[in-house]
Structure formats: structure tokens, C-alpha cells
Amino acid sequence: INIFERQQEGKNPFYRVVDLTDEIDDPEVWGKNFPLQYDDYKRTVDQVRTRYGGSEALPRTPTSADPRNVVSQSKIEEDERLKIMWAGYAFSKDFREERGHAFMLEDQTLTERQQVVQQPGTCMHCHASVYLPYKKLGNGDLVKGFEVMNQMPYFEARKKVSHPVACIDCHDPATMQLRITRPGFIEGMQAFKASQGVASYDVNKMATRQEMRSFVCGQCHVEYYFKGPEKRLVYPWSKGLKVEDILAYYDEIKFKDWTHKDTGAPALKAQHPEFEMWNQGIHARSGVSCADCHMPYKRQGALKISDHHVRSPLLNINRSCQTCHKWPEEELRARVETIQERNFKLRNLAMDALMDLISDLKRAREAGRTDGELATAQDFQRKAQFYLDFVEAENSTGMHAPQEAARILGESIDFSRKGQNALR
């Protein structure tokens, strides 16, 4: 019975129930043709915690302003030093552990950061299914639509979208091939490739299938900033993907995210540079993609499908890691945790060093020293903080590139302590 089913399944990969077009963005409709993928996709509502990742489902009393009855743990409460690092910036108000894709739109809409700053429509790029909305706003032109939405106030843009990331954002409806739909990534890759001597790179034409299995994630899991009054979303890769390349870029254009409240430093906030960090690691170098670990193949009868329940690989070690690594599950978990623990300890040292610098700077300022005198130390703070945050905000706790993450933390410590010395 089971076997018969399996032999049948083996022969007939999918039933075409509806005709998908580029105008349909509701995943439920796509799910009619691909019920297995859709079922898993819906499971991104699950919340399970790992040692350093996953997320915890914390009950909360809904209010009219924020109807969520479950949120994930607050990172700034877990480590109060973060509030000091981000003093004067919205992140010191509310910053939580990220959770599954199903929540992206509501978590963005409801974060208390929205109450502190007026955000632009640009935010939507990575928290909603914007492919169709962009095309509509741009009269068929994706990039034009992107530009239009960028300049809307957040809550106006919010009305134009209705789903978190959906099938249409990663797939071509006709062939189901992967595709890149995000202008930010298309332009970012172009700039990056140009820096390597490749002119007019077109990701949708020139990327290999295996590359696409990471690039679809690189659409959002990257460091970014909003450029100019048009609030254009830009991935700062024109000098390279390493932390020093990105900082050099920001320095060149004299960009800052905010001025640190206690010290006056022109500070930067690094944000989820998973793609950049992964690029420095041994897995990327070995051709292992994000999807290999976060959407591993699973067997459904005779079919092998990609697990669309995107989540921490530690919740699925056998499929995520054991295809390549013949070690027992417990051993693999222990390996990851050894790497993460080492990373976390060094991150804590770097955090302490930064706290020391901030408190020295603050005291110097209170003692009446001018910004001119403090400039060197402030610049060290900018650097130290960006490096530290680059690892802190990277959600793998060092796993995506262990040696590189430790190197960056080591340099961050050096910057913080040199900043202190500059105050002598």
C-alpha cells in the first residue's frame, strides 16, 4: 500500500491543479500545485529554541497597538550592554531574537522601533512579498516600483503588501526555477562583481543553480543601508564583502546610522550579514549553499523535496549535516556548540572592551573635552562597534565562518582598547 504509493509518487512529481502566473502571489494558490512544499512553508510559525539560535515563544498580553500574543525573547534584556552600544538609536528600544519567516511582516510592523522612528517603505523589501506590489507600482517595471515604494512612509507601503516572503519571491511560476526578485541584491551583486573585474553582472542570467540556492537568501540576509533622501536600499559591497571592505565604503561616503548619545561617535549598526560572513567560510568555499543546510532535501515517499520549513539546522541535523558529515547527531551538535561557545566568549570580551571605551569617552565628554579632541577615540568606537556588531548581528554565532568571526572580534577588541588609549 505504502509501497504502491511510493512507486507511484516516484513516477509523478506533481499535479498541475492551477495555472500559476506572474500575477498570483498568494502562496495558498501555489500550494495547490505543490502541497508538500506549502505544508512545510507554513510550518515556519514553529518556535523552538536551540542553545544560541531558533527562538523562544514567549506569551504576551495583546494590546490594541500590538495584538501579538506571542513574541520571541528580547535580546536587549538578555544582554543590557546592547542598550549602551546602541544608546540613542531605535535598537536600544526593542530588539528581539528573529524567528520564522511566517512572522516577518507582523514583527516588522509591530516592533517598538516603529514608534521611535518614522521608517520608509524601503523596509518592505525584505519583510514582505513585494514582487507583485513593486511591479504594480512600477507599471510592470520592478525597479521603478521599488523606487516608488522606498519613498513612501512605512505605513503607507504597508497597505500595498499582504504576505510575508512567498513562493513568487523565489520562484518563476512557469518553470519553478529560482530567480532573484530583489533590486537591492541585483544591484549589490553588480557592484561587488564589478569590484572583482566582472562588468555588468546579471544575477538572473549568470548565476549557476548552486549559487542561486544561496543568492535567494542573500536577497535579505545581508548588511544594508538607506541611501540619500530617496531612501534607496543599498548593499555596501562595491569594495568587497569583508567587514573591512564594508567599513571602508561607509567611511568613504561618510555614512553614519546615528550619533551615539553618550559619546557623540558617528556610529554604524551592522545588520544580519549572514550572506557576507558565509562567503568567508569553508562551507561557501566548498560550494555548500544556504539551502543545503537550511532547506535540506527530505524524502517524501519516493520524492526528494527541499524542506521549505526554513529554520535552524540544529533542529534537523540528520538531514542538514549528515548527508555530508558521517558523525552521529550528538557529535555534530557538540561541534557546532563548541564553535559557538568559543565565539560567544570572545564576543563577550569584545563587548566588555567596548563598554570600557564608551564609559571612558562619556566621562571625558562630561569632563568637558570637545568633540575635536575626542574624534580619534570616537572613530575607534565607530570601528570597534561595527566589527563587534558584524559578528553579533550575524545570526549563526560564529558557525558560518568560525575563524573569520574570531578574527573580527579580535580586531574589535584592539579598536576599543586603542580608543581608550587615545583618551589618555
Next chain:
Amino acid sequence: INIFERQQEGKNPFYRVVDLTDEIDDPEVWGKNFPLQYDDYKRTVDQVRTRYGGSEALPRTPTSADPRNVVSQSKIEEDERLKIMWAGYAFSKDFREERGHAFMLEDQTLTERQQVVQQPGTCMHCHASVYLPYKKLGNGDLVKGFEVMNQMPYFEARKKVSHPVACIDCHDPATMQLRITRPGFIEGMQAFKASQGVASYDVNKMATRQEMRSFVCGQCHVEYYFKGPEKRLVYPWSKGLKVEDILAYYDEIKFKDWTHKDTGAPALKAQHPEFEMWNQGIHARSGVSCADCHMPYKRQGALKISDHHVRSPLLNINRSCQTCHKWPEEELRARVETIQERNFKLRNLAMDALMDLISDLKRAREAGRTDGELATAQDFQRKAQFYLDFVEAENSTGMHAPQEAARILGESIDFSRKGQNALR
């Protein structure tokens, strides 16, 4: 005929030409039974440089005091900061890149460090075939002989030995099985295992064959010190093998190698902790032994043997790495060099930080501050220097445990810079 010969070889791999006993230490005699291994063993005289390892054969004019006409490059000339780190210690006089096993005895005898300090016979433990000499001096008791030689002056002990590490030091002549002949390692492992709750560990009885393929190297490639007036060789592992465990041990017994000339700090010199560092890495965790990479199997006629030309794996990538890693040779070299370069850059930052601390301390001392006032900063120097040296003296340039090495360097930077702060 050729084929016939090979078939014979295959069936009867070892021609027993001589009867080996525990009284024969001349490798040439062992070589009669095992000509293939002996041929390779002799090739450790080769000198070839890799990016960060191997060694360079520099011609030199022999003198009566030092008849060597070839030496390897001087590390303290390549990086003058080393002289400052070791000011007042023999290493600031002469310290060279290590080369093949064939040179170990002459390099030890002729290093200029010998002219600066009176060394004890203990040195011999790791630079000569001491198994038979120890047994003779101890009337058949290895450990007793060890104790006797430790207390001789170096040049008296020197007369008791005649070969660099030889077959008898790693092999049982009757079975050719690996064995541990070095009291330092036997006792060190006992202390280490005791710290893990294993009582009276006997390495020769309890180690697996695969462990022995690393332990024979761990006899010498380790951190050590000479204990007490008996100059007993001790491996400081009773709290564990990590750098912080070893430092905690030295702190507890208030041990120092010397007093830093410029700063008065009670300094430590770390020495070739390959075994300790390898232990923290992913290869050790995966059961990959020193011999797997440094003595890989090679095919010689119809036989497969262990390559006794112990050397940098980068000179033999196809056999050393490619059985496990199916990447092209150039790619594997690039991977190693990426790891090493990252390590080397961070090491340079840590070195600069240490130089800053030393010069601050020196100035403070010259300004008349007392050792009492400087004690905290001096202790930071001790720590920073030991951590840095632990990576610097570890000869793989980070390769044996990339993340761990970077973590240690990061902490070293923190210590140096905190030392500077303590002087404010």
C-alpha cells in the same frame, strides 16, 4: 622478474636481515630490515620552504665553534619585535625556523642560545635518541636514566647520545608497534588524564593504535618547563591542555622563565605546543592524527608504507590531504594559506599591541615607578605574551586549530591593551 619481485614483496613485506633488539639504536641497522622507511627517514635533511613553513637552506661560513655550512632562516631577524618580546632571554640571541628531524641534534648543540645559558641534560629528551642512553644510565630503568641525564650539564649529556630521533624511539623492535619512550609524555598524559578523572593512565597500555599515531609526536611537540633544581622535564597539563589551563598551572606554582629585561615582568616562553593546539582542532576531533598528515601512506612498489620523510604536508598535498578532501591540490593549498594568512595578520596585531605595552611599561619604569605599582601591568604582559607566543611558537600558523588560535590572539590583544590601561 620485476613482477615476481613485487609479488614476493607483497607476501613478505619485511626481509628480516638482522635481528633487532632493544639494545640497537642505530637507524642504519634497523634500515636493513626496513629499507623503504629508512630511505624516507634519511630524506628529512631536505629543506624546502612553503609560504609559512618548511625551511629555507641558507648557506653559512662554517667556524670552528659552529661547523654548520647550512642553517635555516632566523626568525628574530625576520621580525625584530621578537627580540623585544624576549628581551633578556636567550631566544633574543638566536631563534631559527625549525627544519627536518635529521638536524635536531646538531641544531640544538650549535644554537647560540647555548652560549648564553648553561643548559641541562634535560634538553636531550627531545633532540636525540635517548631511549637506550636513558636505559643505560638508569641501569635498565628508563625513568631513572632520565633523572640522571636531566641533572648533567648539557655538554656532558651530549656525549651520551649519538643519533637524532631514531626508529627505536617510536617503535618496539620486536613487533614494530608504536610505543612511547619519553618519560615527559608518559607523566604529562598521566597528569592530564587524572584531571579528567582517569586514574593511573598508562599510555603504552591504554592508548589505541590511532591515538599512538599522534602520541609519538606529542612526545616532543609540546609546551614544557624544567621543574626545580632537578631540572625535571614537565609537561604542564594537570589542569588541561588549553592555553588558559597551562597559564593557570604556571601561575599557581608561580613559575617564570625569566624576568623581562625592559619591564621587569615575570615572563613565560611558550614552546611548540603543536600537540596541545591540534587537540583543540576539528581534525583531532575527527580522529585525524599527526601521522595522517605528516607521514601519509605512500605506495612503494606493491607495498603501501608510511612516509617517514616527516615534513610539511604542503609539500605532499596529494597524499596528505587528498585522500580525505577531494579538492584539487591548488585549492587545498589556497585553503591552508587563507587560514594561515588570517592567522598571521591577527598575530601581527597582537604583536603590535604587545610592543605598545612593553614600551609603555619601560617608560613608566624609567620614570621611576616601582615594581609594586607596575605589578598589574607586568602581569598583563606575562599573560599577553604567553598567549601570543602560544600561537607564534605553534608551527602550523593557525592551521591545526584556526578558530582557537584566533581566539587566543584576540585575548592576547585584550591583555596587552588592558595592561596599557593599567598604567594610566
Next chain:
Amino acid sequence: MNNRILRTIVPGTIIGIALGIGIYTFVYARGGSYLVNDPASCANCHIMRDQYDGWVKSSHHNVATCNDCHTPSGFIAQYATKASNGFWHSYAFTTGDFHEPIRIKSGNLAVTDNACRKCHLDLIEGIEGGHAKGSETVSCLRCHRSVGHMH
């Protein structure tokens, strides 16, 4: 019913059902494939497809079939292994109750490690330590895991 009877009947029933299912699969899904030597027959179970595809491209596909590496030498031992694996794999396949990706278990791993020696004994006599009677043997698979089929 008291516990003792339960303890006999329940497992008995389960074994009975299992046997039934196992035998059903053995026949229907060609679990008997185990008894022949054609590698393609192992791939009858689509679950063995990866290994089959890997084997086709491996250094050994001209010289060794699945059974050369996955059954011990000697007629009885060979068929005992085949029958036992044939039955349990059929059972596992039907119930779907097995670890994925499939992992070779220690018993079968030992069979395979020994299989290398069937063909390569001459070559490895040196490293096995002709003189080291009774010492541990080398595990070939530590370095050569992928010779039969890339995983």
C-alpha cells in the same frame, strides 16, 4: 488479561505483522534483489538509488559490485548477511522507520572494512604490521570512505 500474557501476545502480534509486511515487501518490492549480484537490483529500492548512482561513477564500478563490499566472504556468512539485511531492510522500507540519510551500522561497516582486505591484502600487509600480531588493524574507511560511491 494479566501483564505476562500481554507481554507475550503483543510482541508476538507485532512480530507476526512485521513478518507479514516484511515478506510482502520482500516479494513485492523485490527485496529478493538482495539474493542476486546485479547492482541494479539493489537500486530496485529507490532508496538505494544514491549509492547506485555513486557506484556507477566510482573507481570501483569495474571491479567490485555491491555485494563484493557489503557481504562477507564464505557461502554461509554471505547468505546469512544477505538474508538478514534483505529482511530488515524490507521491513524498514515498508514501515518507513529508519534513519535518513541511511547510515551504515557498525556490523555492516566491519563487513565492508574486511571486504577491502579481500582484494587489497598484499598491498596493505606492510601497514597492517606483519609483525604486530594481535594489534589493532587499520580502518580503511577512515581515509577511503568514498571509494564505493561518493555520498
